[in-house]
């Protein structure tokens with residue numbers, strides 16, 4: 001008997017993940033599909049998640065959302081970089097900025113020239129050769145036309161109010177026919193033969209039937225865990241923070257176009273400027289710090305008056321062993337959680353949605369499609385995981401018990417190999433389609449104090465004079481061009497008024 005075409009999709013959970021999925025499926029599948037989203041007002045959402053990476057543009061553009069509308073609906077600001085304060089040791093700072101750093105010559109990436117100039121004491125800090133970092137440090141931003149200049153455009157993402165973004169996604173999805181069911185999911189029905197999900201059973205007795213189920217129930221992982229039994233792989237041996245405390249505060253005068261990540265004795269603190277407030281949070285490891293100490297450290301380091309009571313959150317870093325099992329696909333926190341450190345969670349939601357659309361079933365689910373979806377997801381999660389571990393592992397905060405433990409913790413061989421290669425010859429190994437670019441890896445390796453012993457031999461070709469002239473031209477060009485940009489707040493105001 002021919003299998004029926006899959007046209008009925010049920011999304012369990014209405015946080016950022018659930019409503020992003022609903023919006024994208026409604027946009028790309030169209031009205032021939034019946035999409036239902038079930039969420040519980042009583043349970044609520046995790047309510048954090050304010051920093052993004054530039055890939056968010058693809059998602060918004062795919063939905064046809066205008067930037068000006070998005071900026072005012074979500075109280076968003078511009079993010080050019082993350083500043084890491086005190087991560088290597090107290091008093092030290094560096095940035096992981098988006099976009100290029102310097103300019104490679106021929107086949108040799110820029111950082112090899114920088115390494116040679118640095119060894120000759122002719123180079124400034126690596127960040128001086130990043131246009132994004134130069135603009136971020138001067139608090140400036142504008143969209144410019146990179147074609148008219150040798151210097152490319154700034155590469156940017158956003159900071160936004162996650163609740164307002166989810167609300168925007170909800171409006172978008174409902175306007176395109178997504179049906180919202182409010183209430184608590186009490187259980188589920190599965191097919192006794194295949195084990196596939198058939199329906200969600202609501203606590204009040206209603207049933208919500210479907211053919212494909214998307215689990216966006218957050219840390220609970222109600223469907224992917226309880227129903228489909230996909231194990232949770234615990235990564236806390238590599239990413240040991242397991243708690244966070246979040247609090248918004250009044251926005252300060254300094255309206256920075258970047259996220260700040262400040263190391264603390266057993267974790268780190270984020271500071272994220274939005275238009276209407278500043279988001280703050282302290283991520284920490286409960287084996288090294290009590291909840292009271294964490295809250296006190298956060299409240300002592302706000303740059304404005306708190307606007308709410310601090311909100312505690314608990315998590316275990318890790319991922320689902322399989323993200324798609326039977327007819328259930330996990331997205332968002334139901335799929336796993338690493339760290340908010342490089343703002344990758346919302347990106348992982350978006351990447352999971354894009355992957356689901358690529359492998360979307362026709363008549364019945366092909367195991368080969370599902371396996372490929374899982375393989376690609378595991379690859380993406382593990383390469384992001386390694387990038388995050390690097391920040392913790394490569395530190396010189398001697399004497400802080402938490403940081404001492406991070407320095408000596410065993411790390412995945414994939415990361416150990418990357419560090420060894422970079423240390424030996426300055427080369428960055430990057431797998432095909434990996435999220436973080438060569439520049440991202442280089443900035444964080446150098447930023448965290450991993451300085452290669454050698455550089456590419458071809459970087460020896462320019463004369464010493466030509467090399468320092470090349471570096472100075474880049475640096476001065478970025479400085480000149482940044483100085484001509486408007487202040488970030490002024491530009492935002494203009495963008496929204498346009």
Ligand SMILES: Cc1cc2nc3c(=O)[nH]c(=O)nc-3n(C[C@H](O)[C@H](O)[C@H](O)COP(=O)(O)OP(=O)(O)OC[C@H]3O[C@@H](n4cnc5c(N)ncnc54)[C@H](O)[C@@H]3O)c2cc1C
Pocket residue numbers: 012013014015016017018038039040041043044045046047048049050051052162183184185186216217218219220222244281313315331332333334340343344345346347349
């Ligand atoms: C401390 C912290 C900081 C973070 N910072 C960032 C960041 O800066 N950038 C970033 O990209 N990401 C960040 N994240 C991650 C980000 O918050 C999440 O990826 C994003 O909010 C998606 O969450 P979610 O929708 O999967 O889950 P949730 O927001 O928890 O939503 C779960 C939904 O499921 C529903 N639900 C659950 N159980 C039931 C039930 N039984 N019946 C009915 N409904 C149910 C809930 O009502 C809710 O609607 C952060 C996360 C944490 C913990």
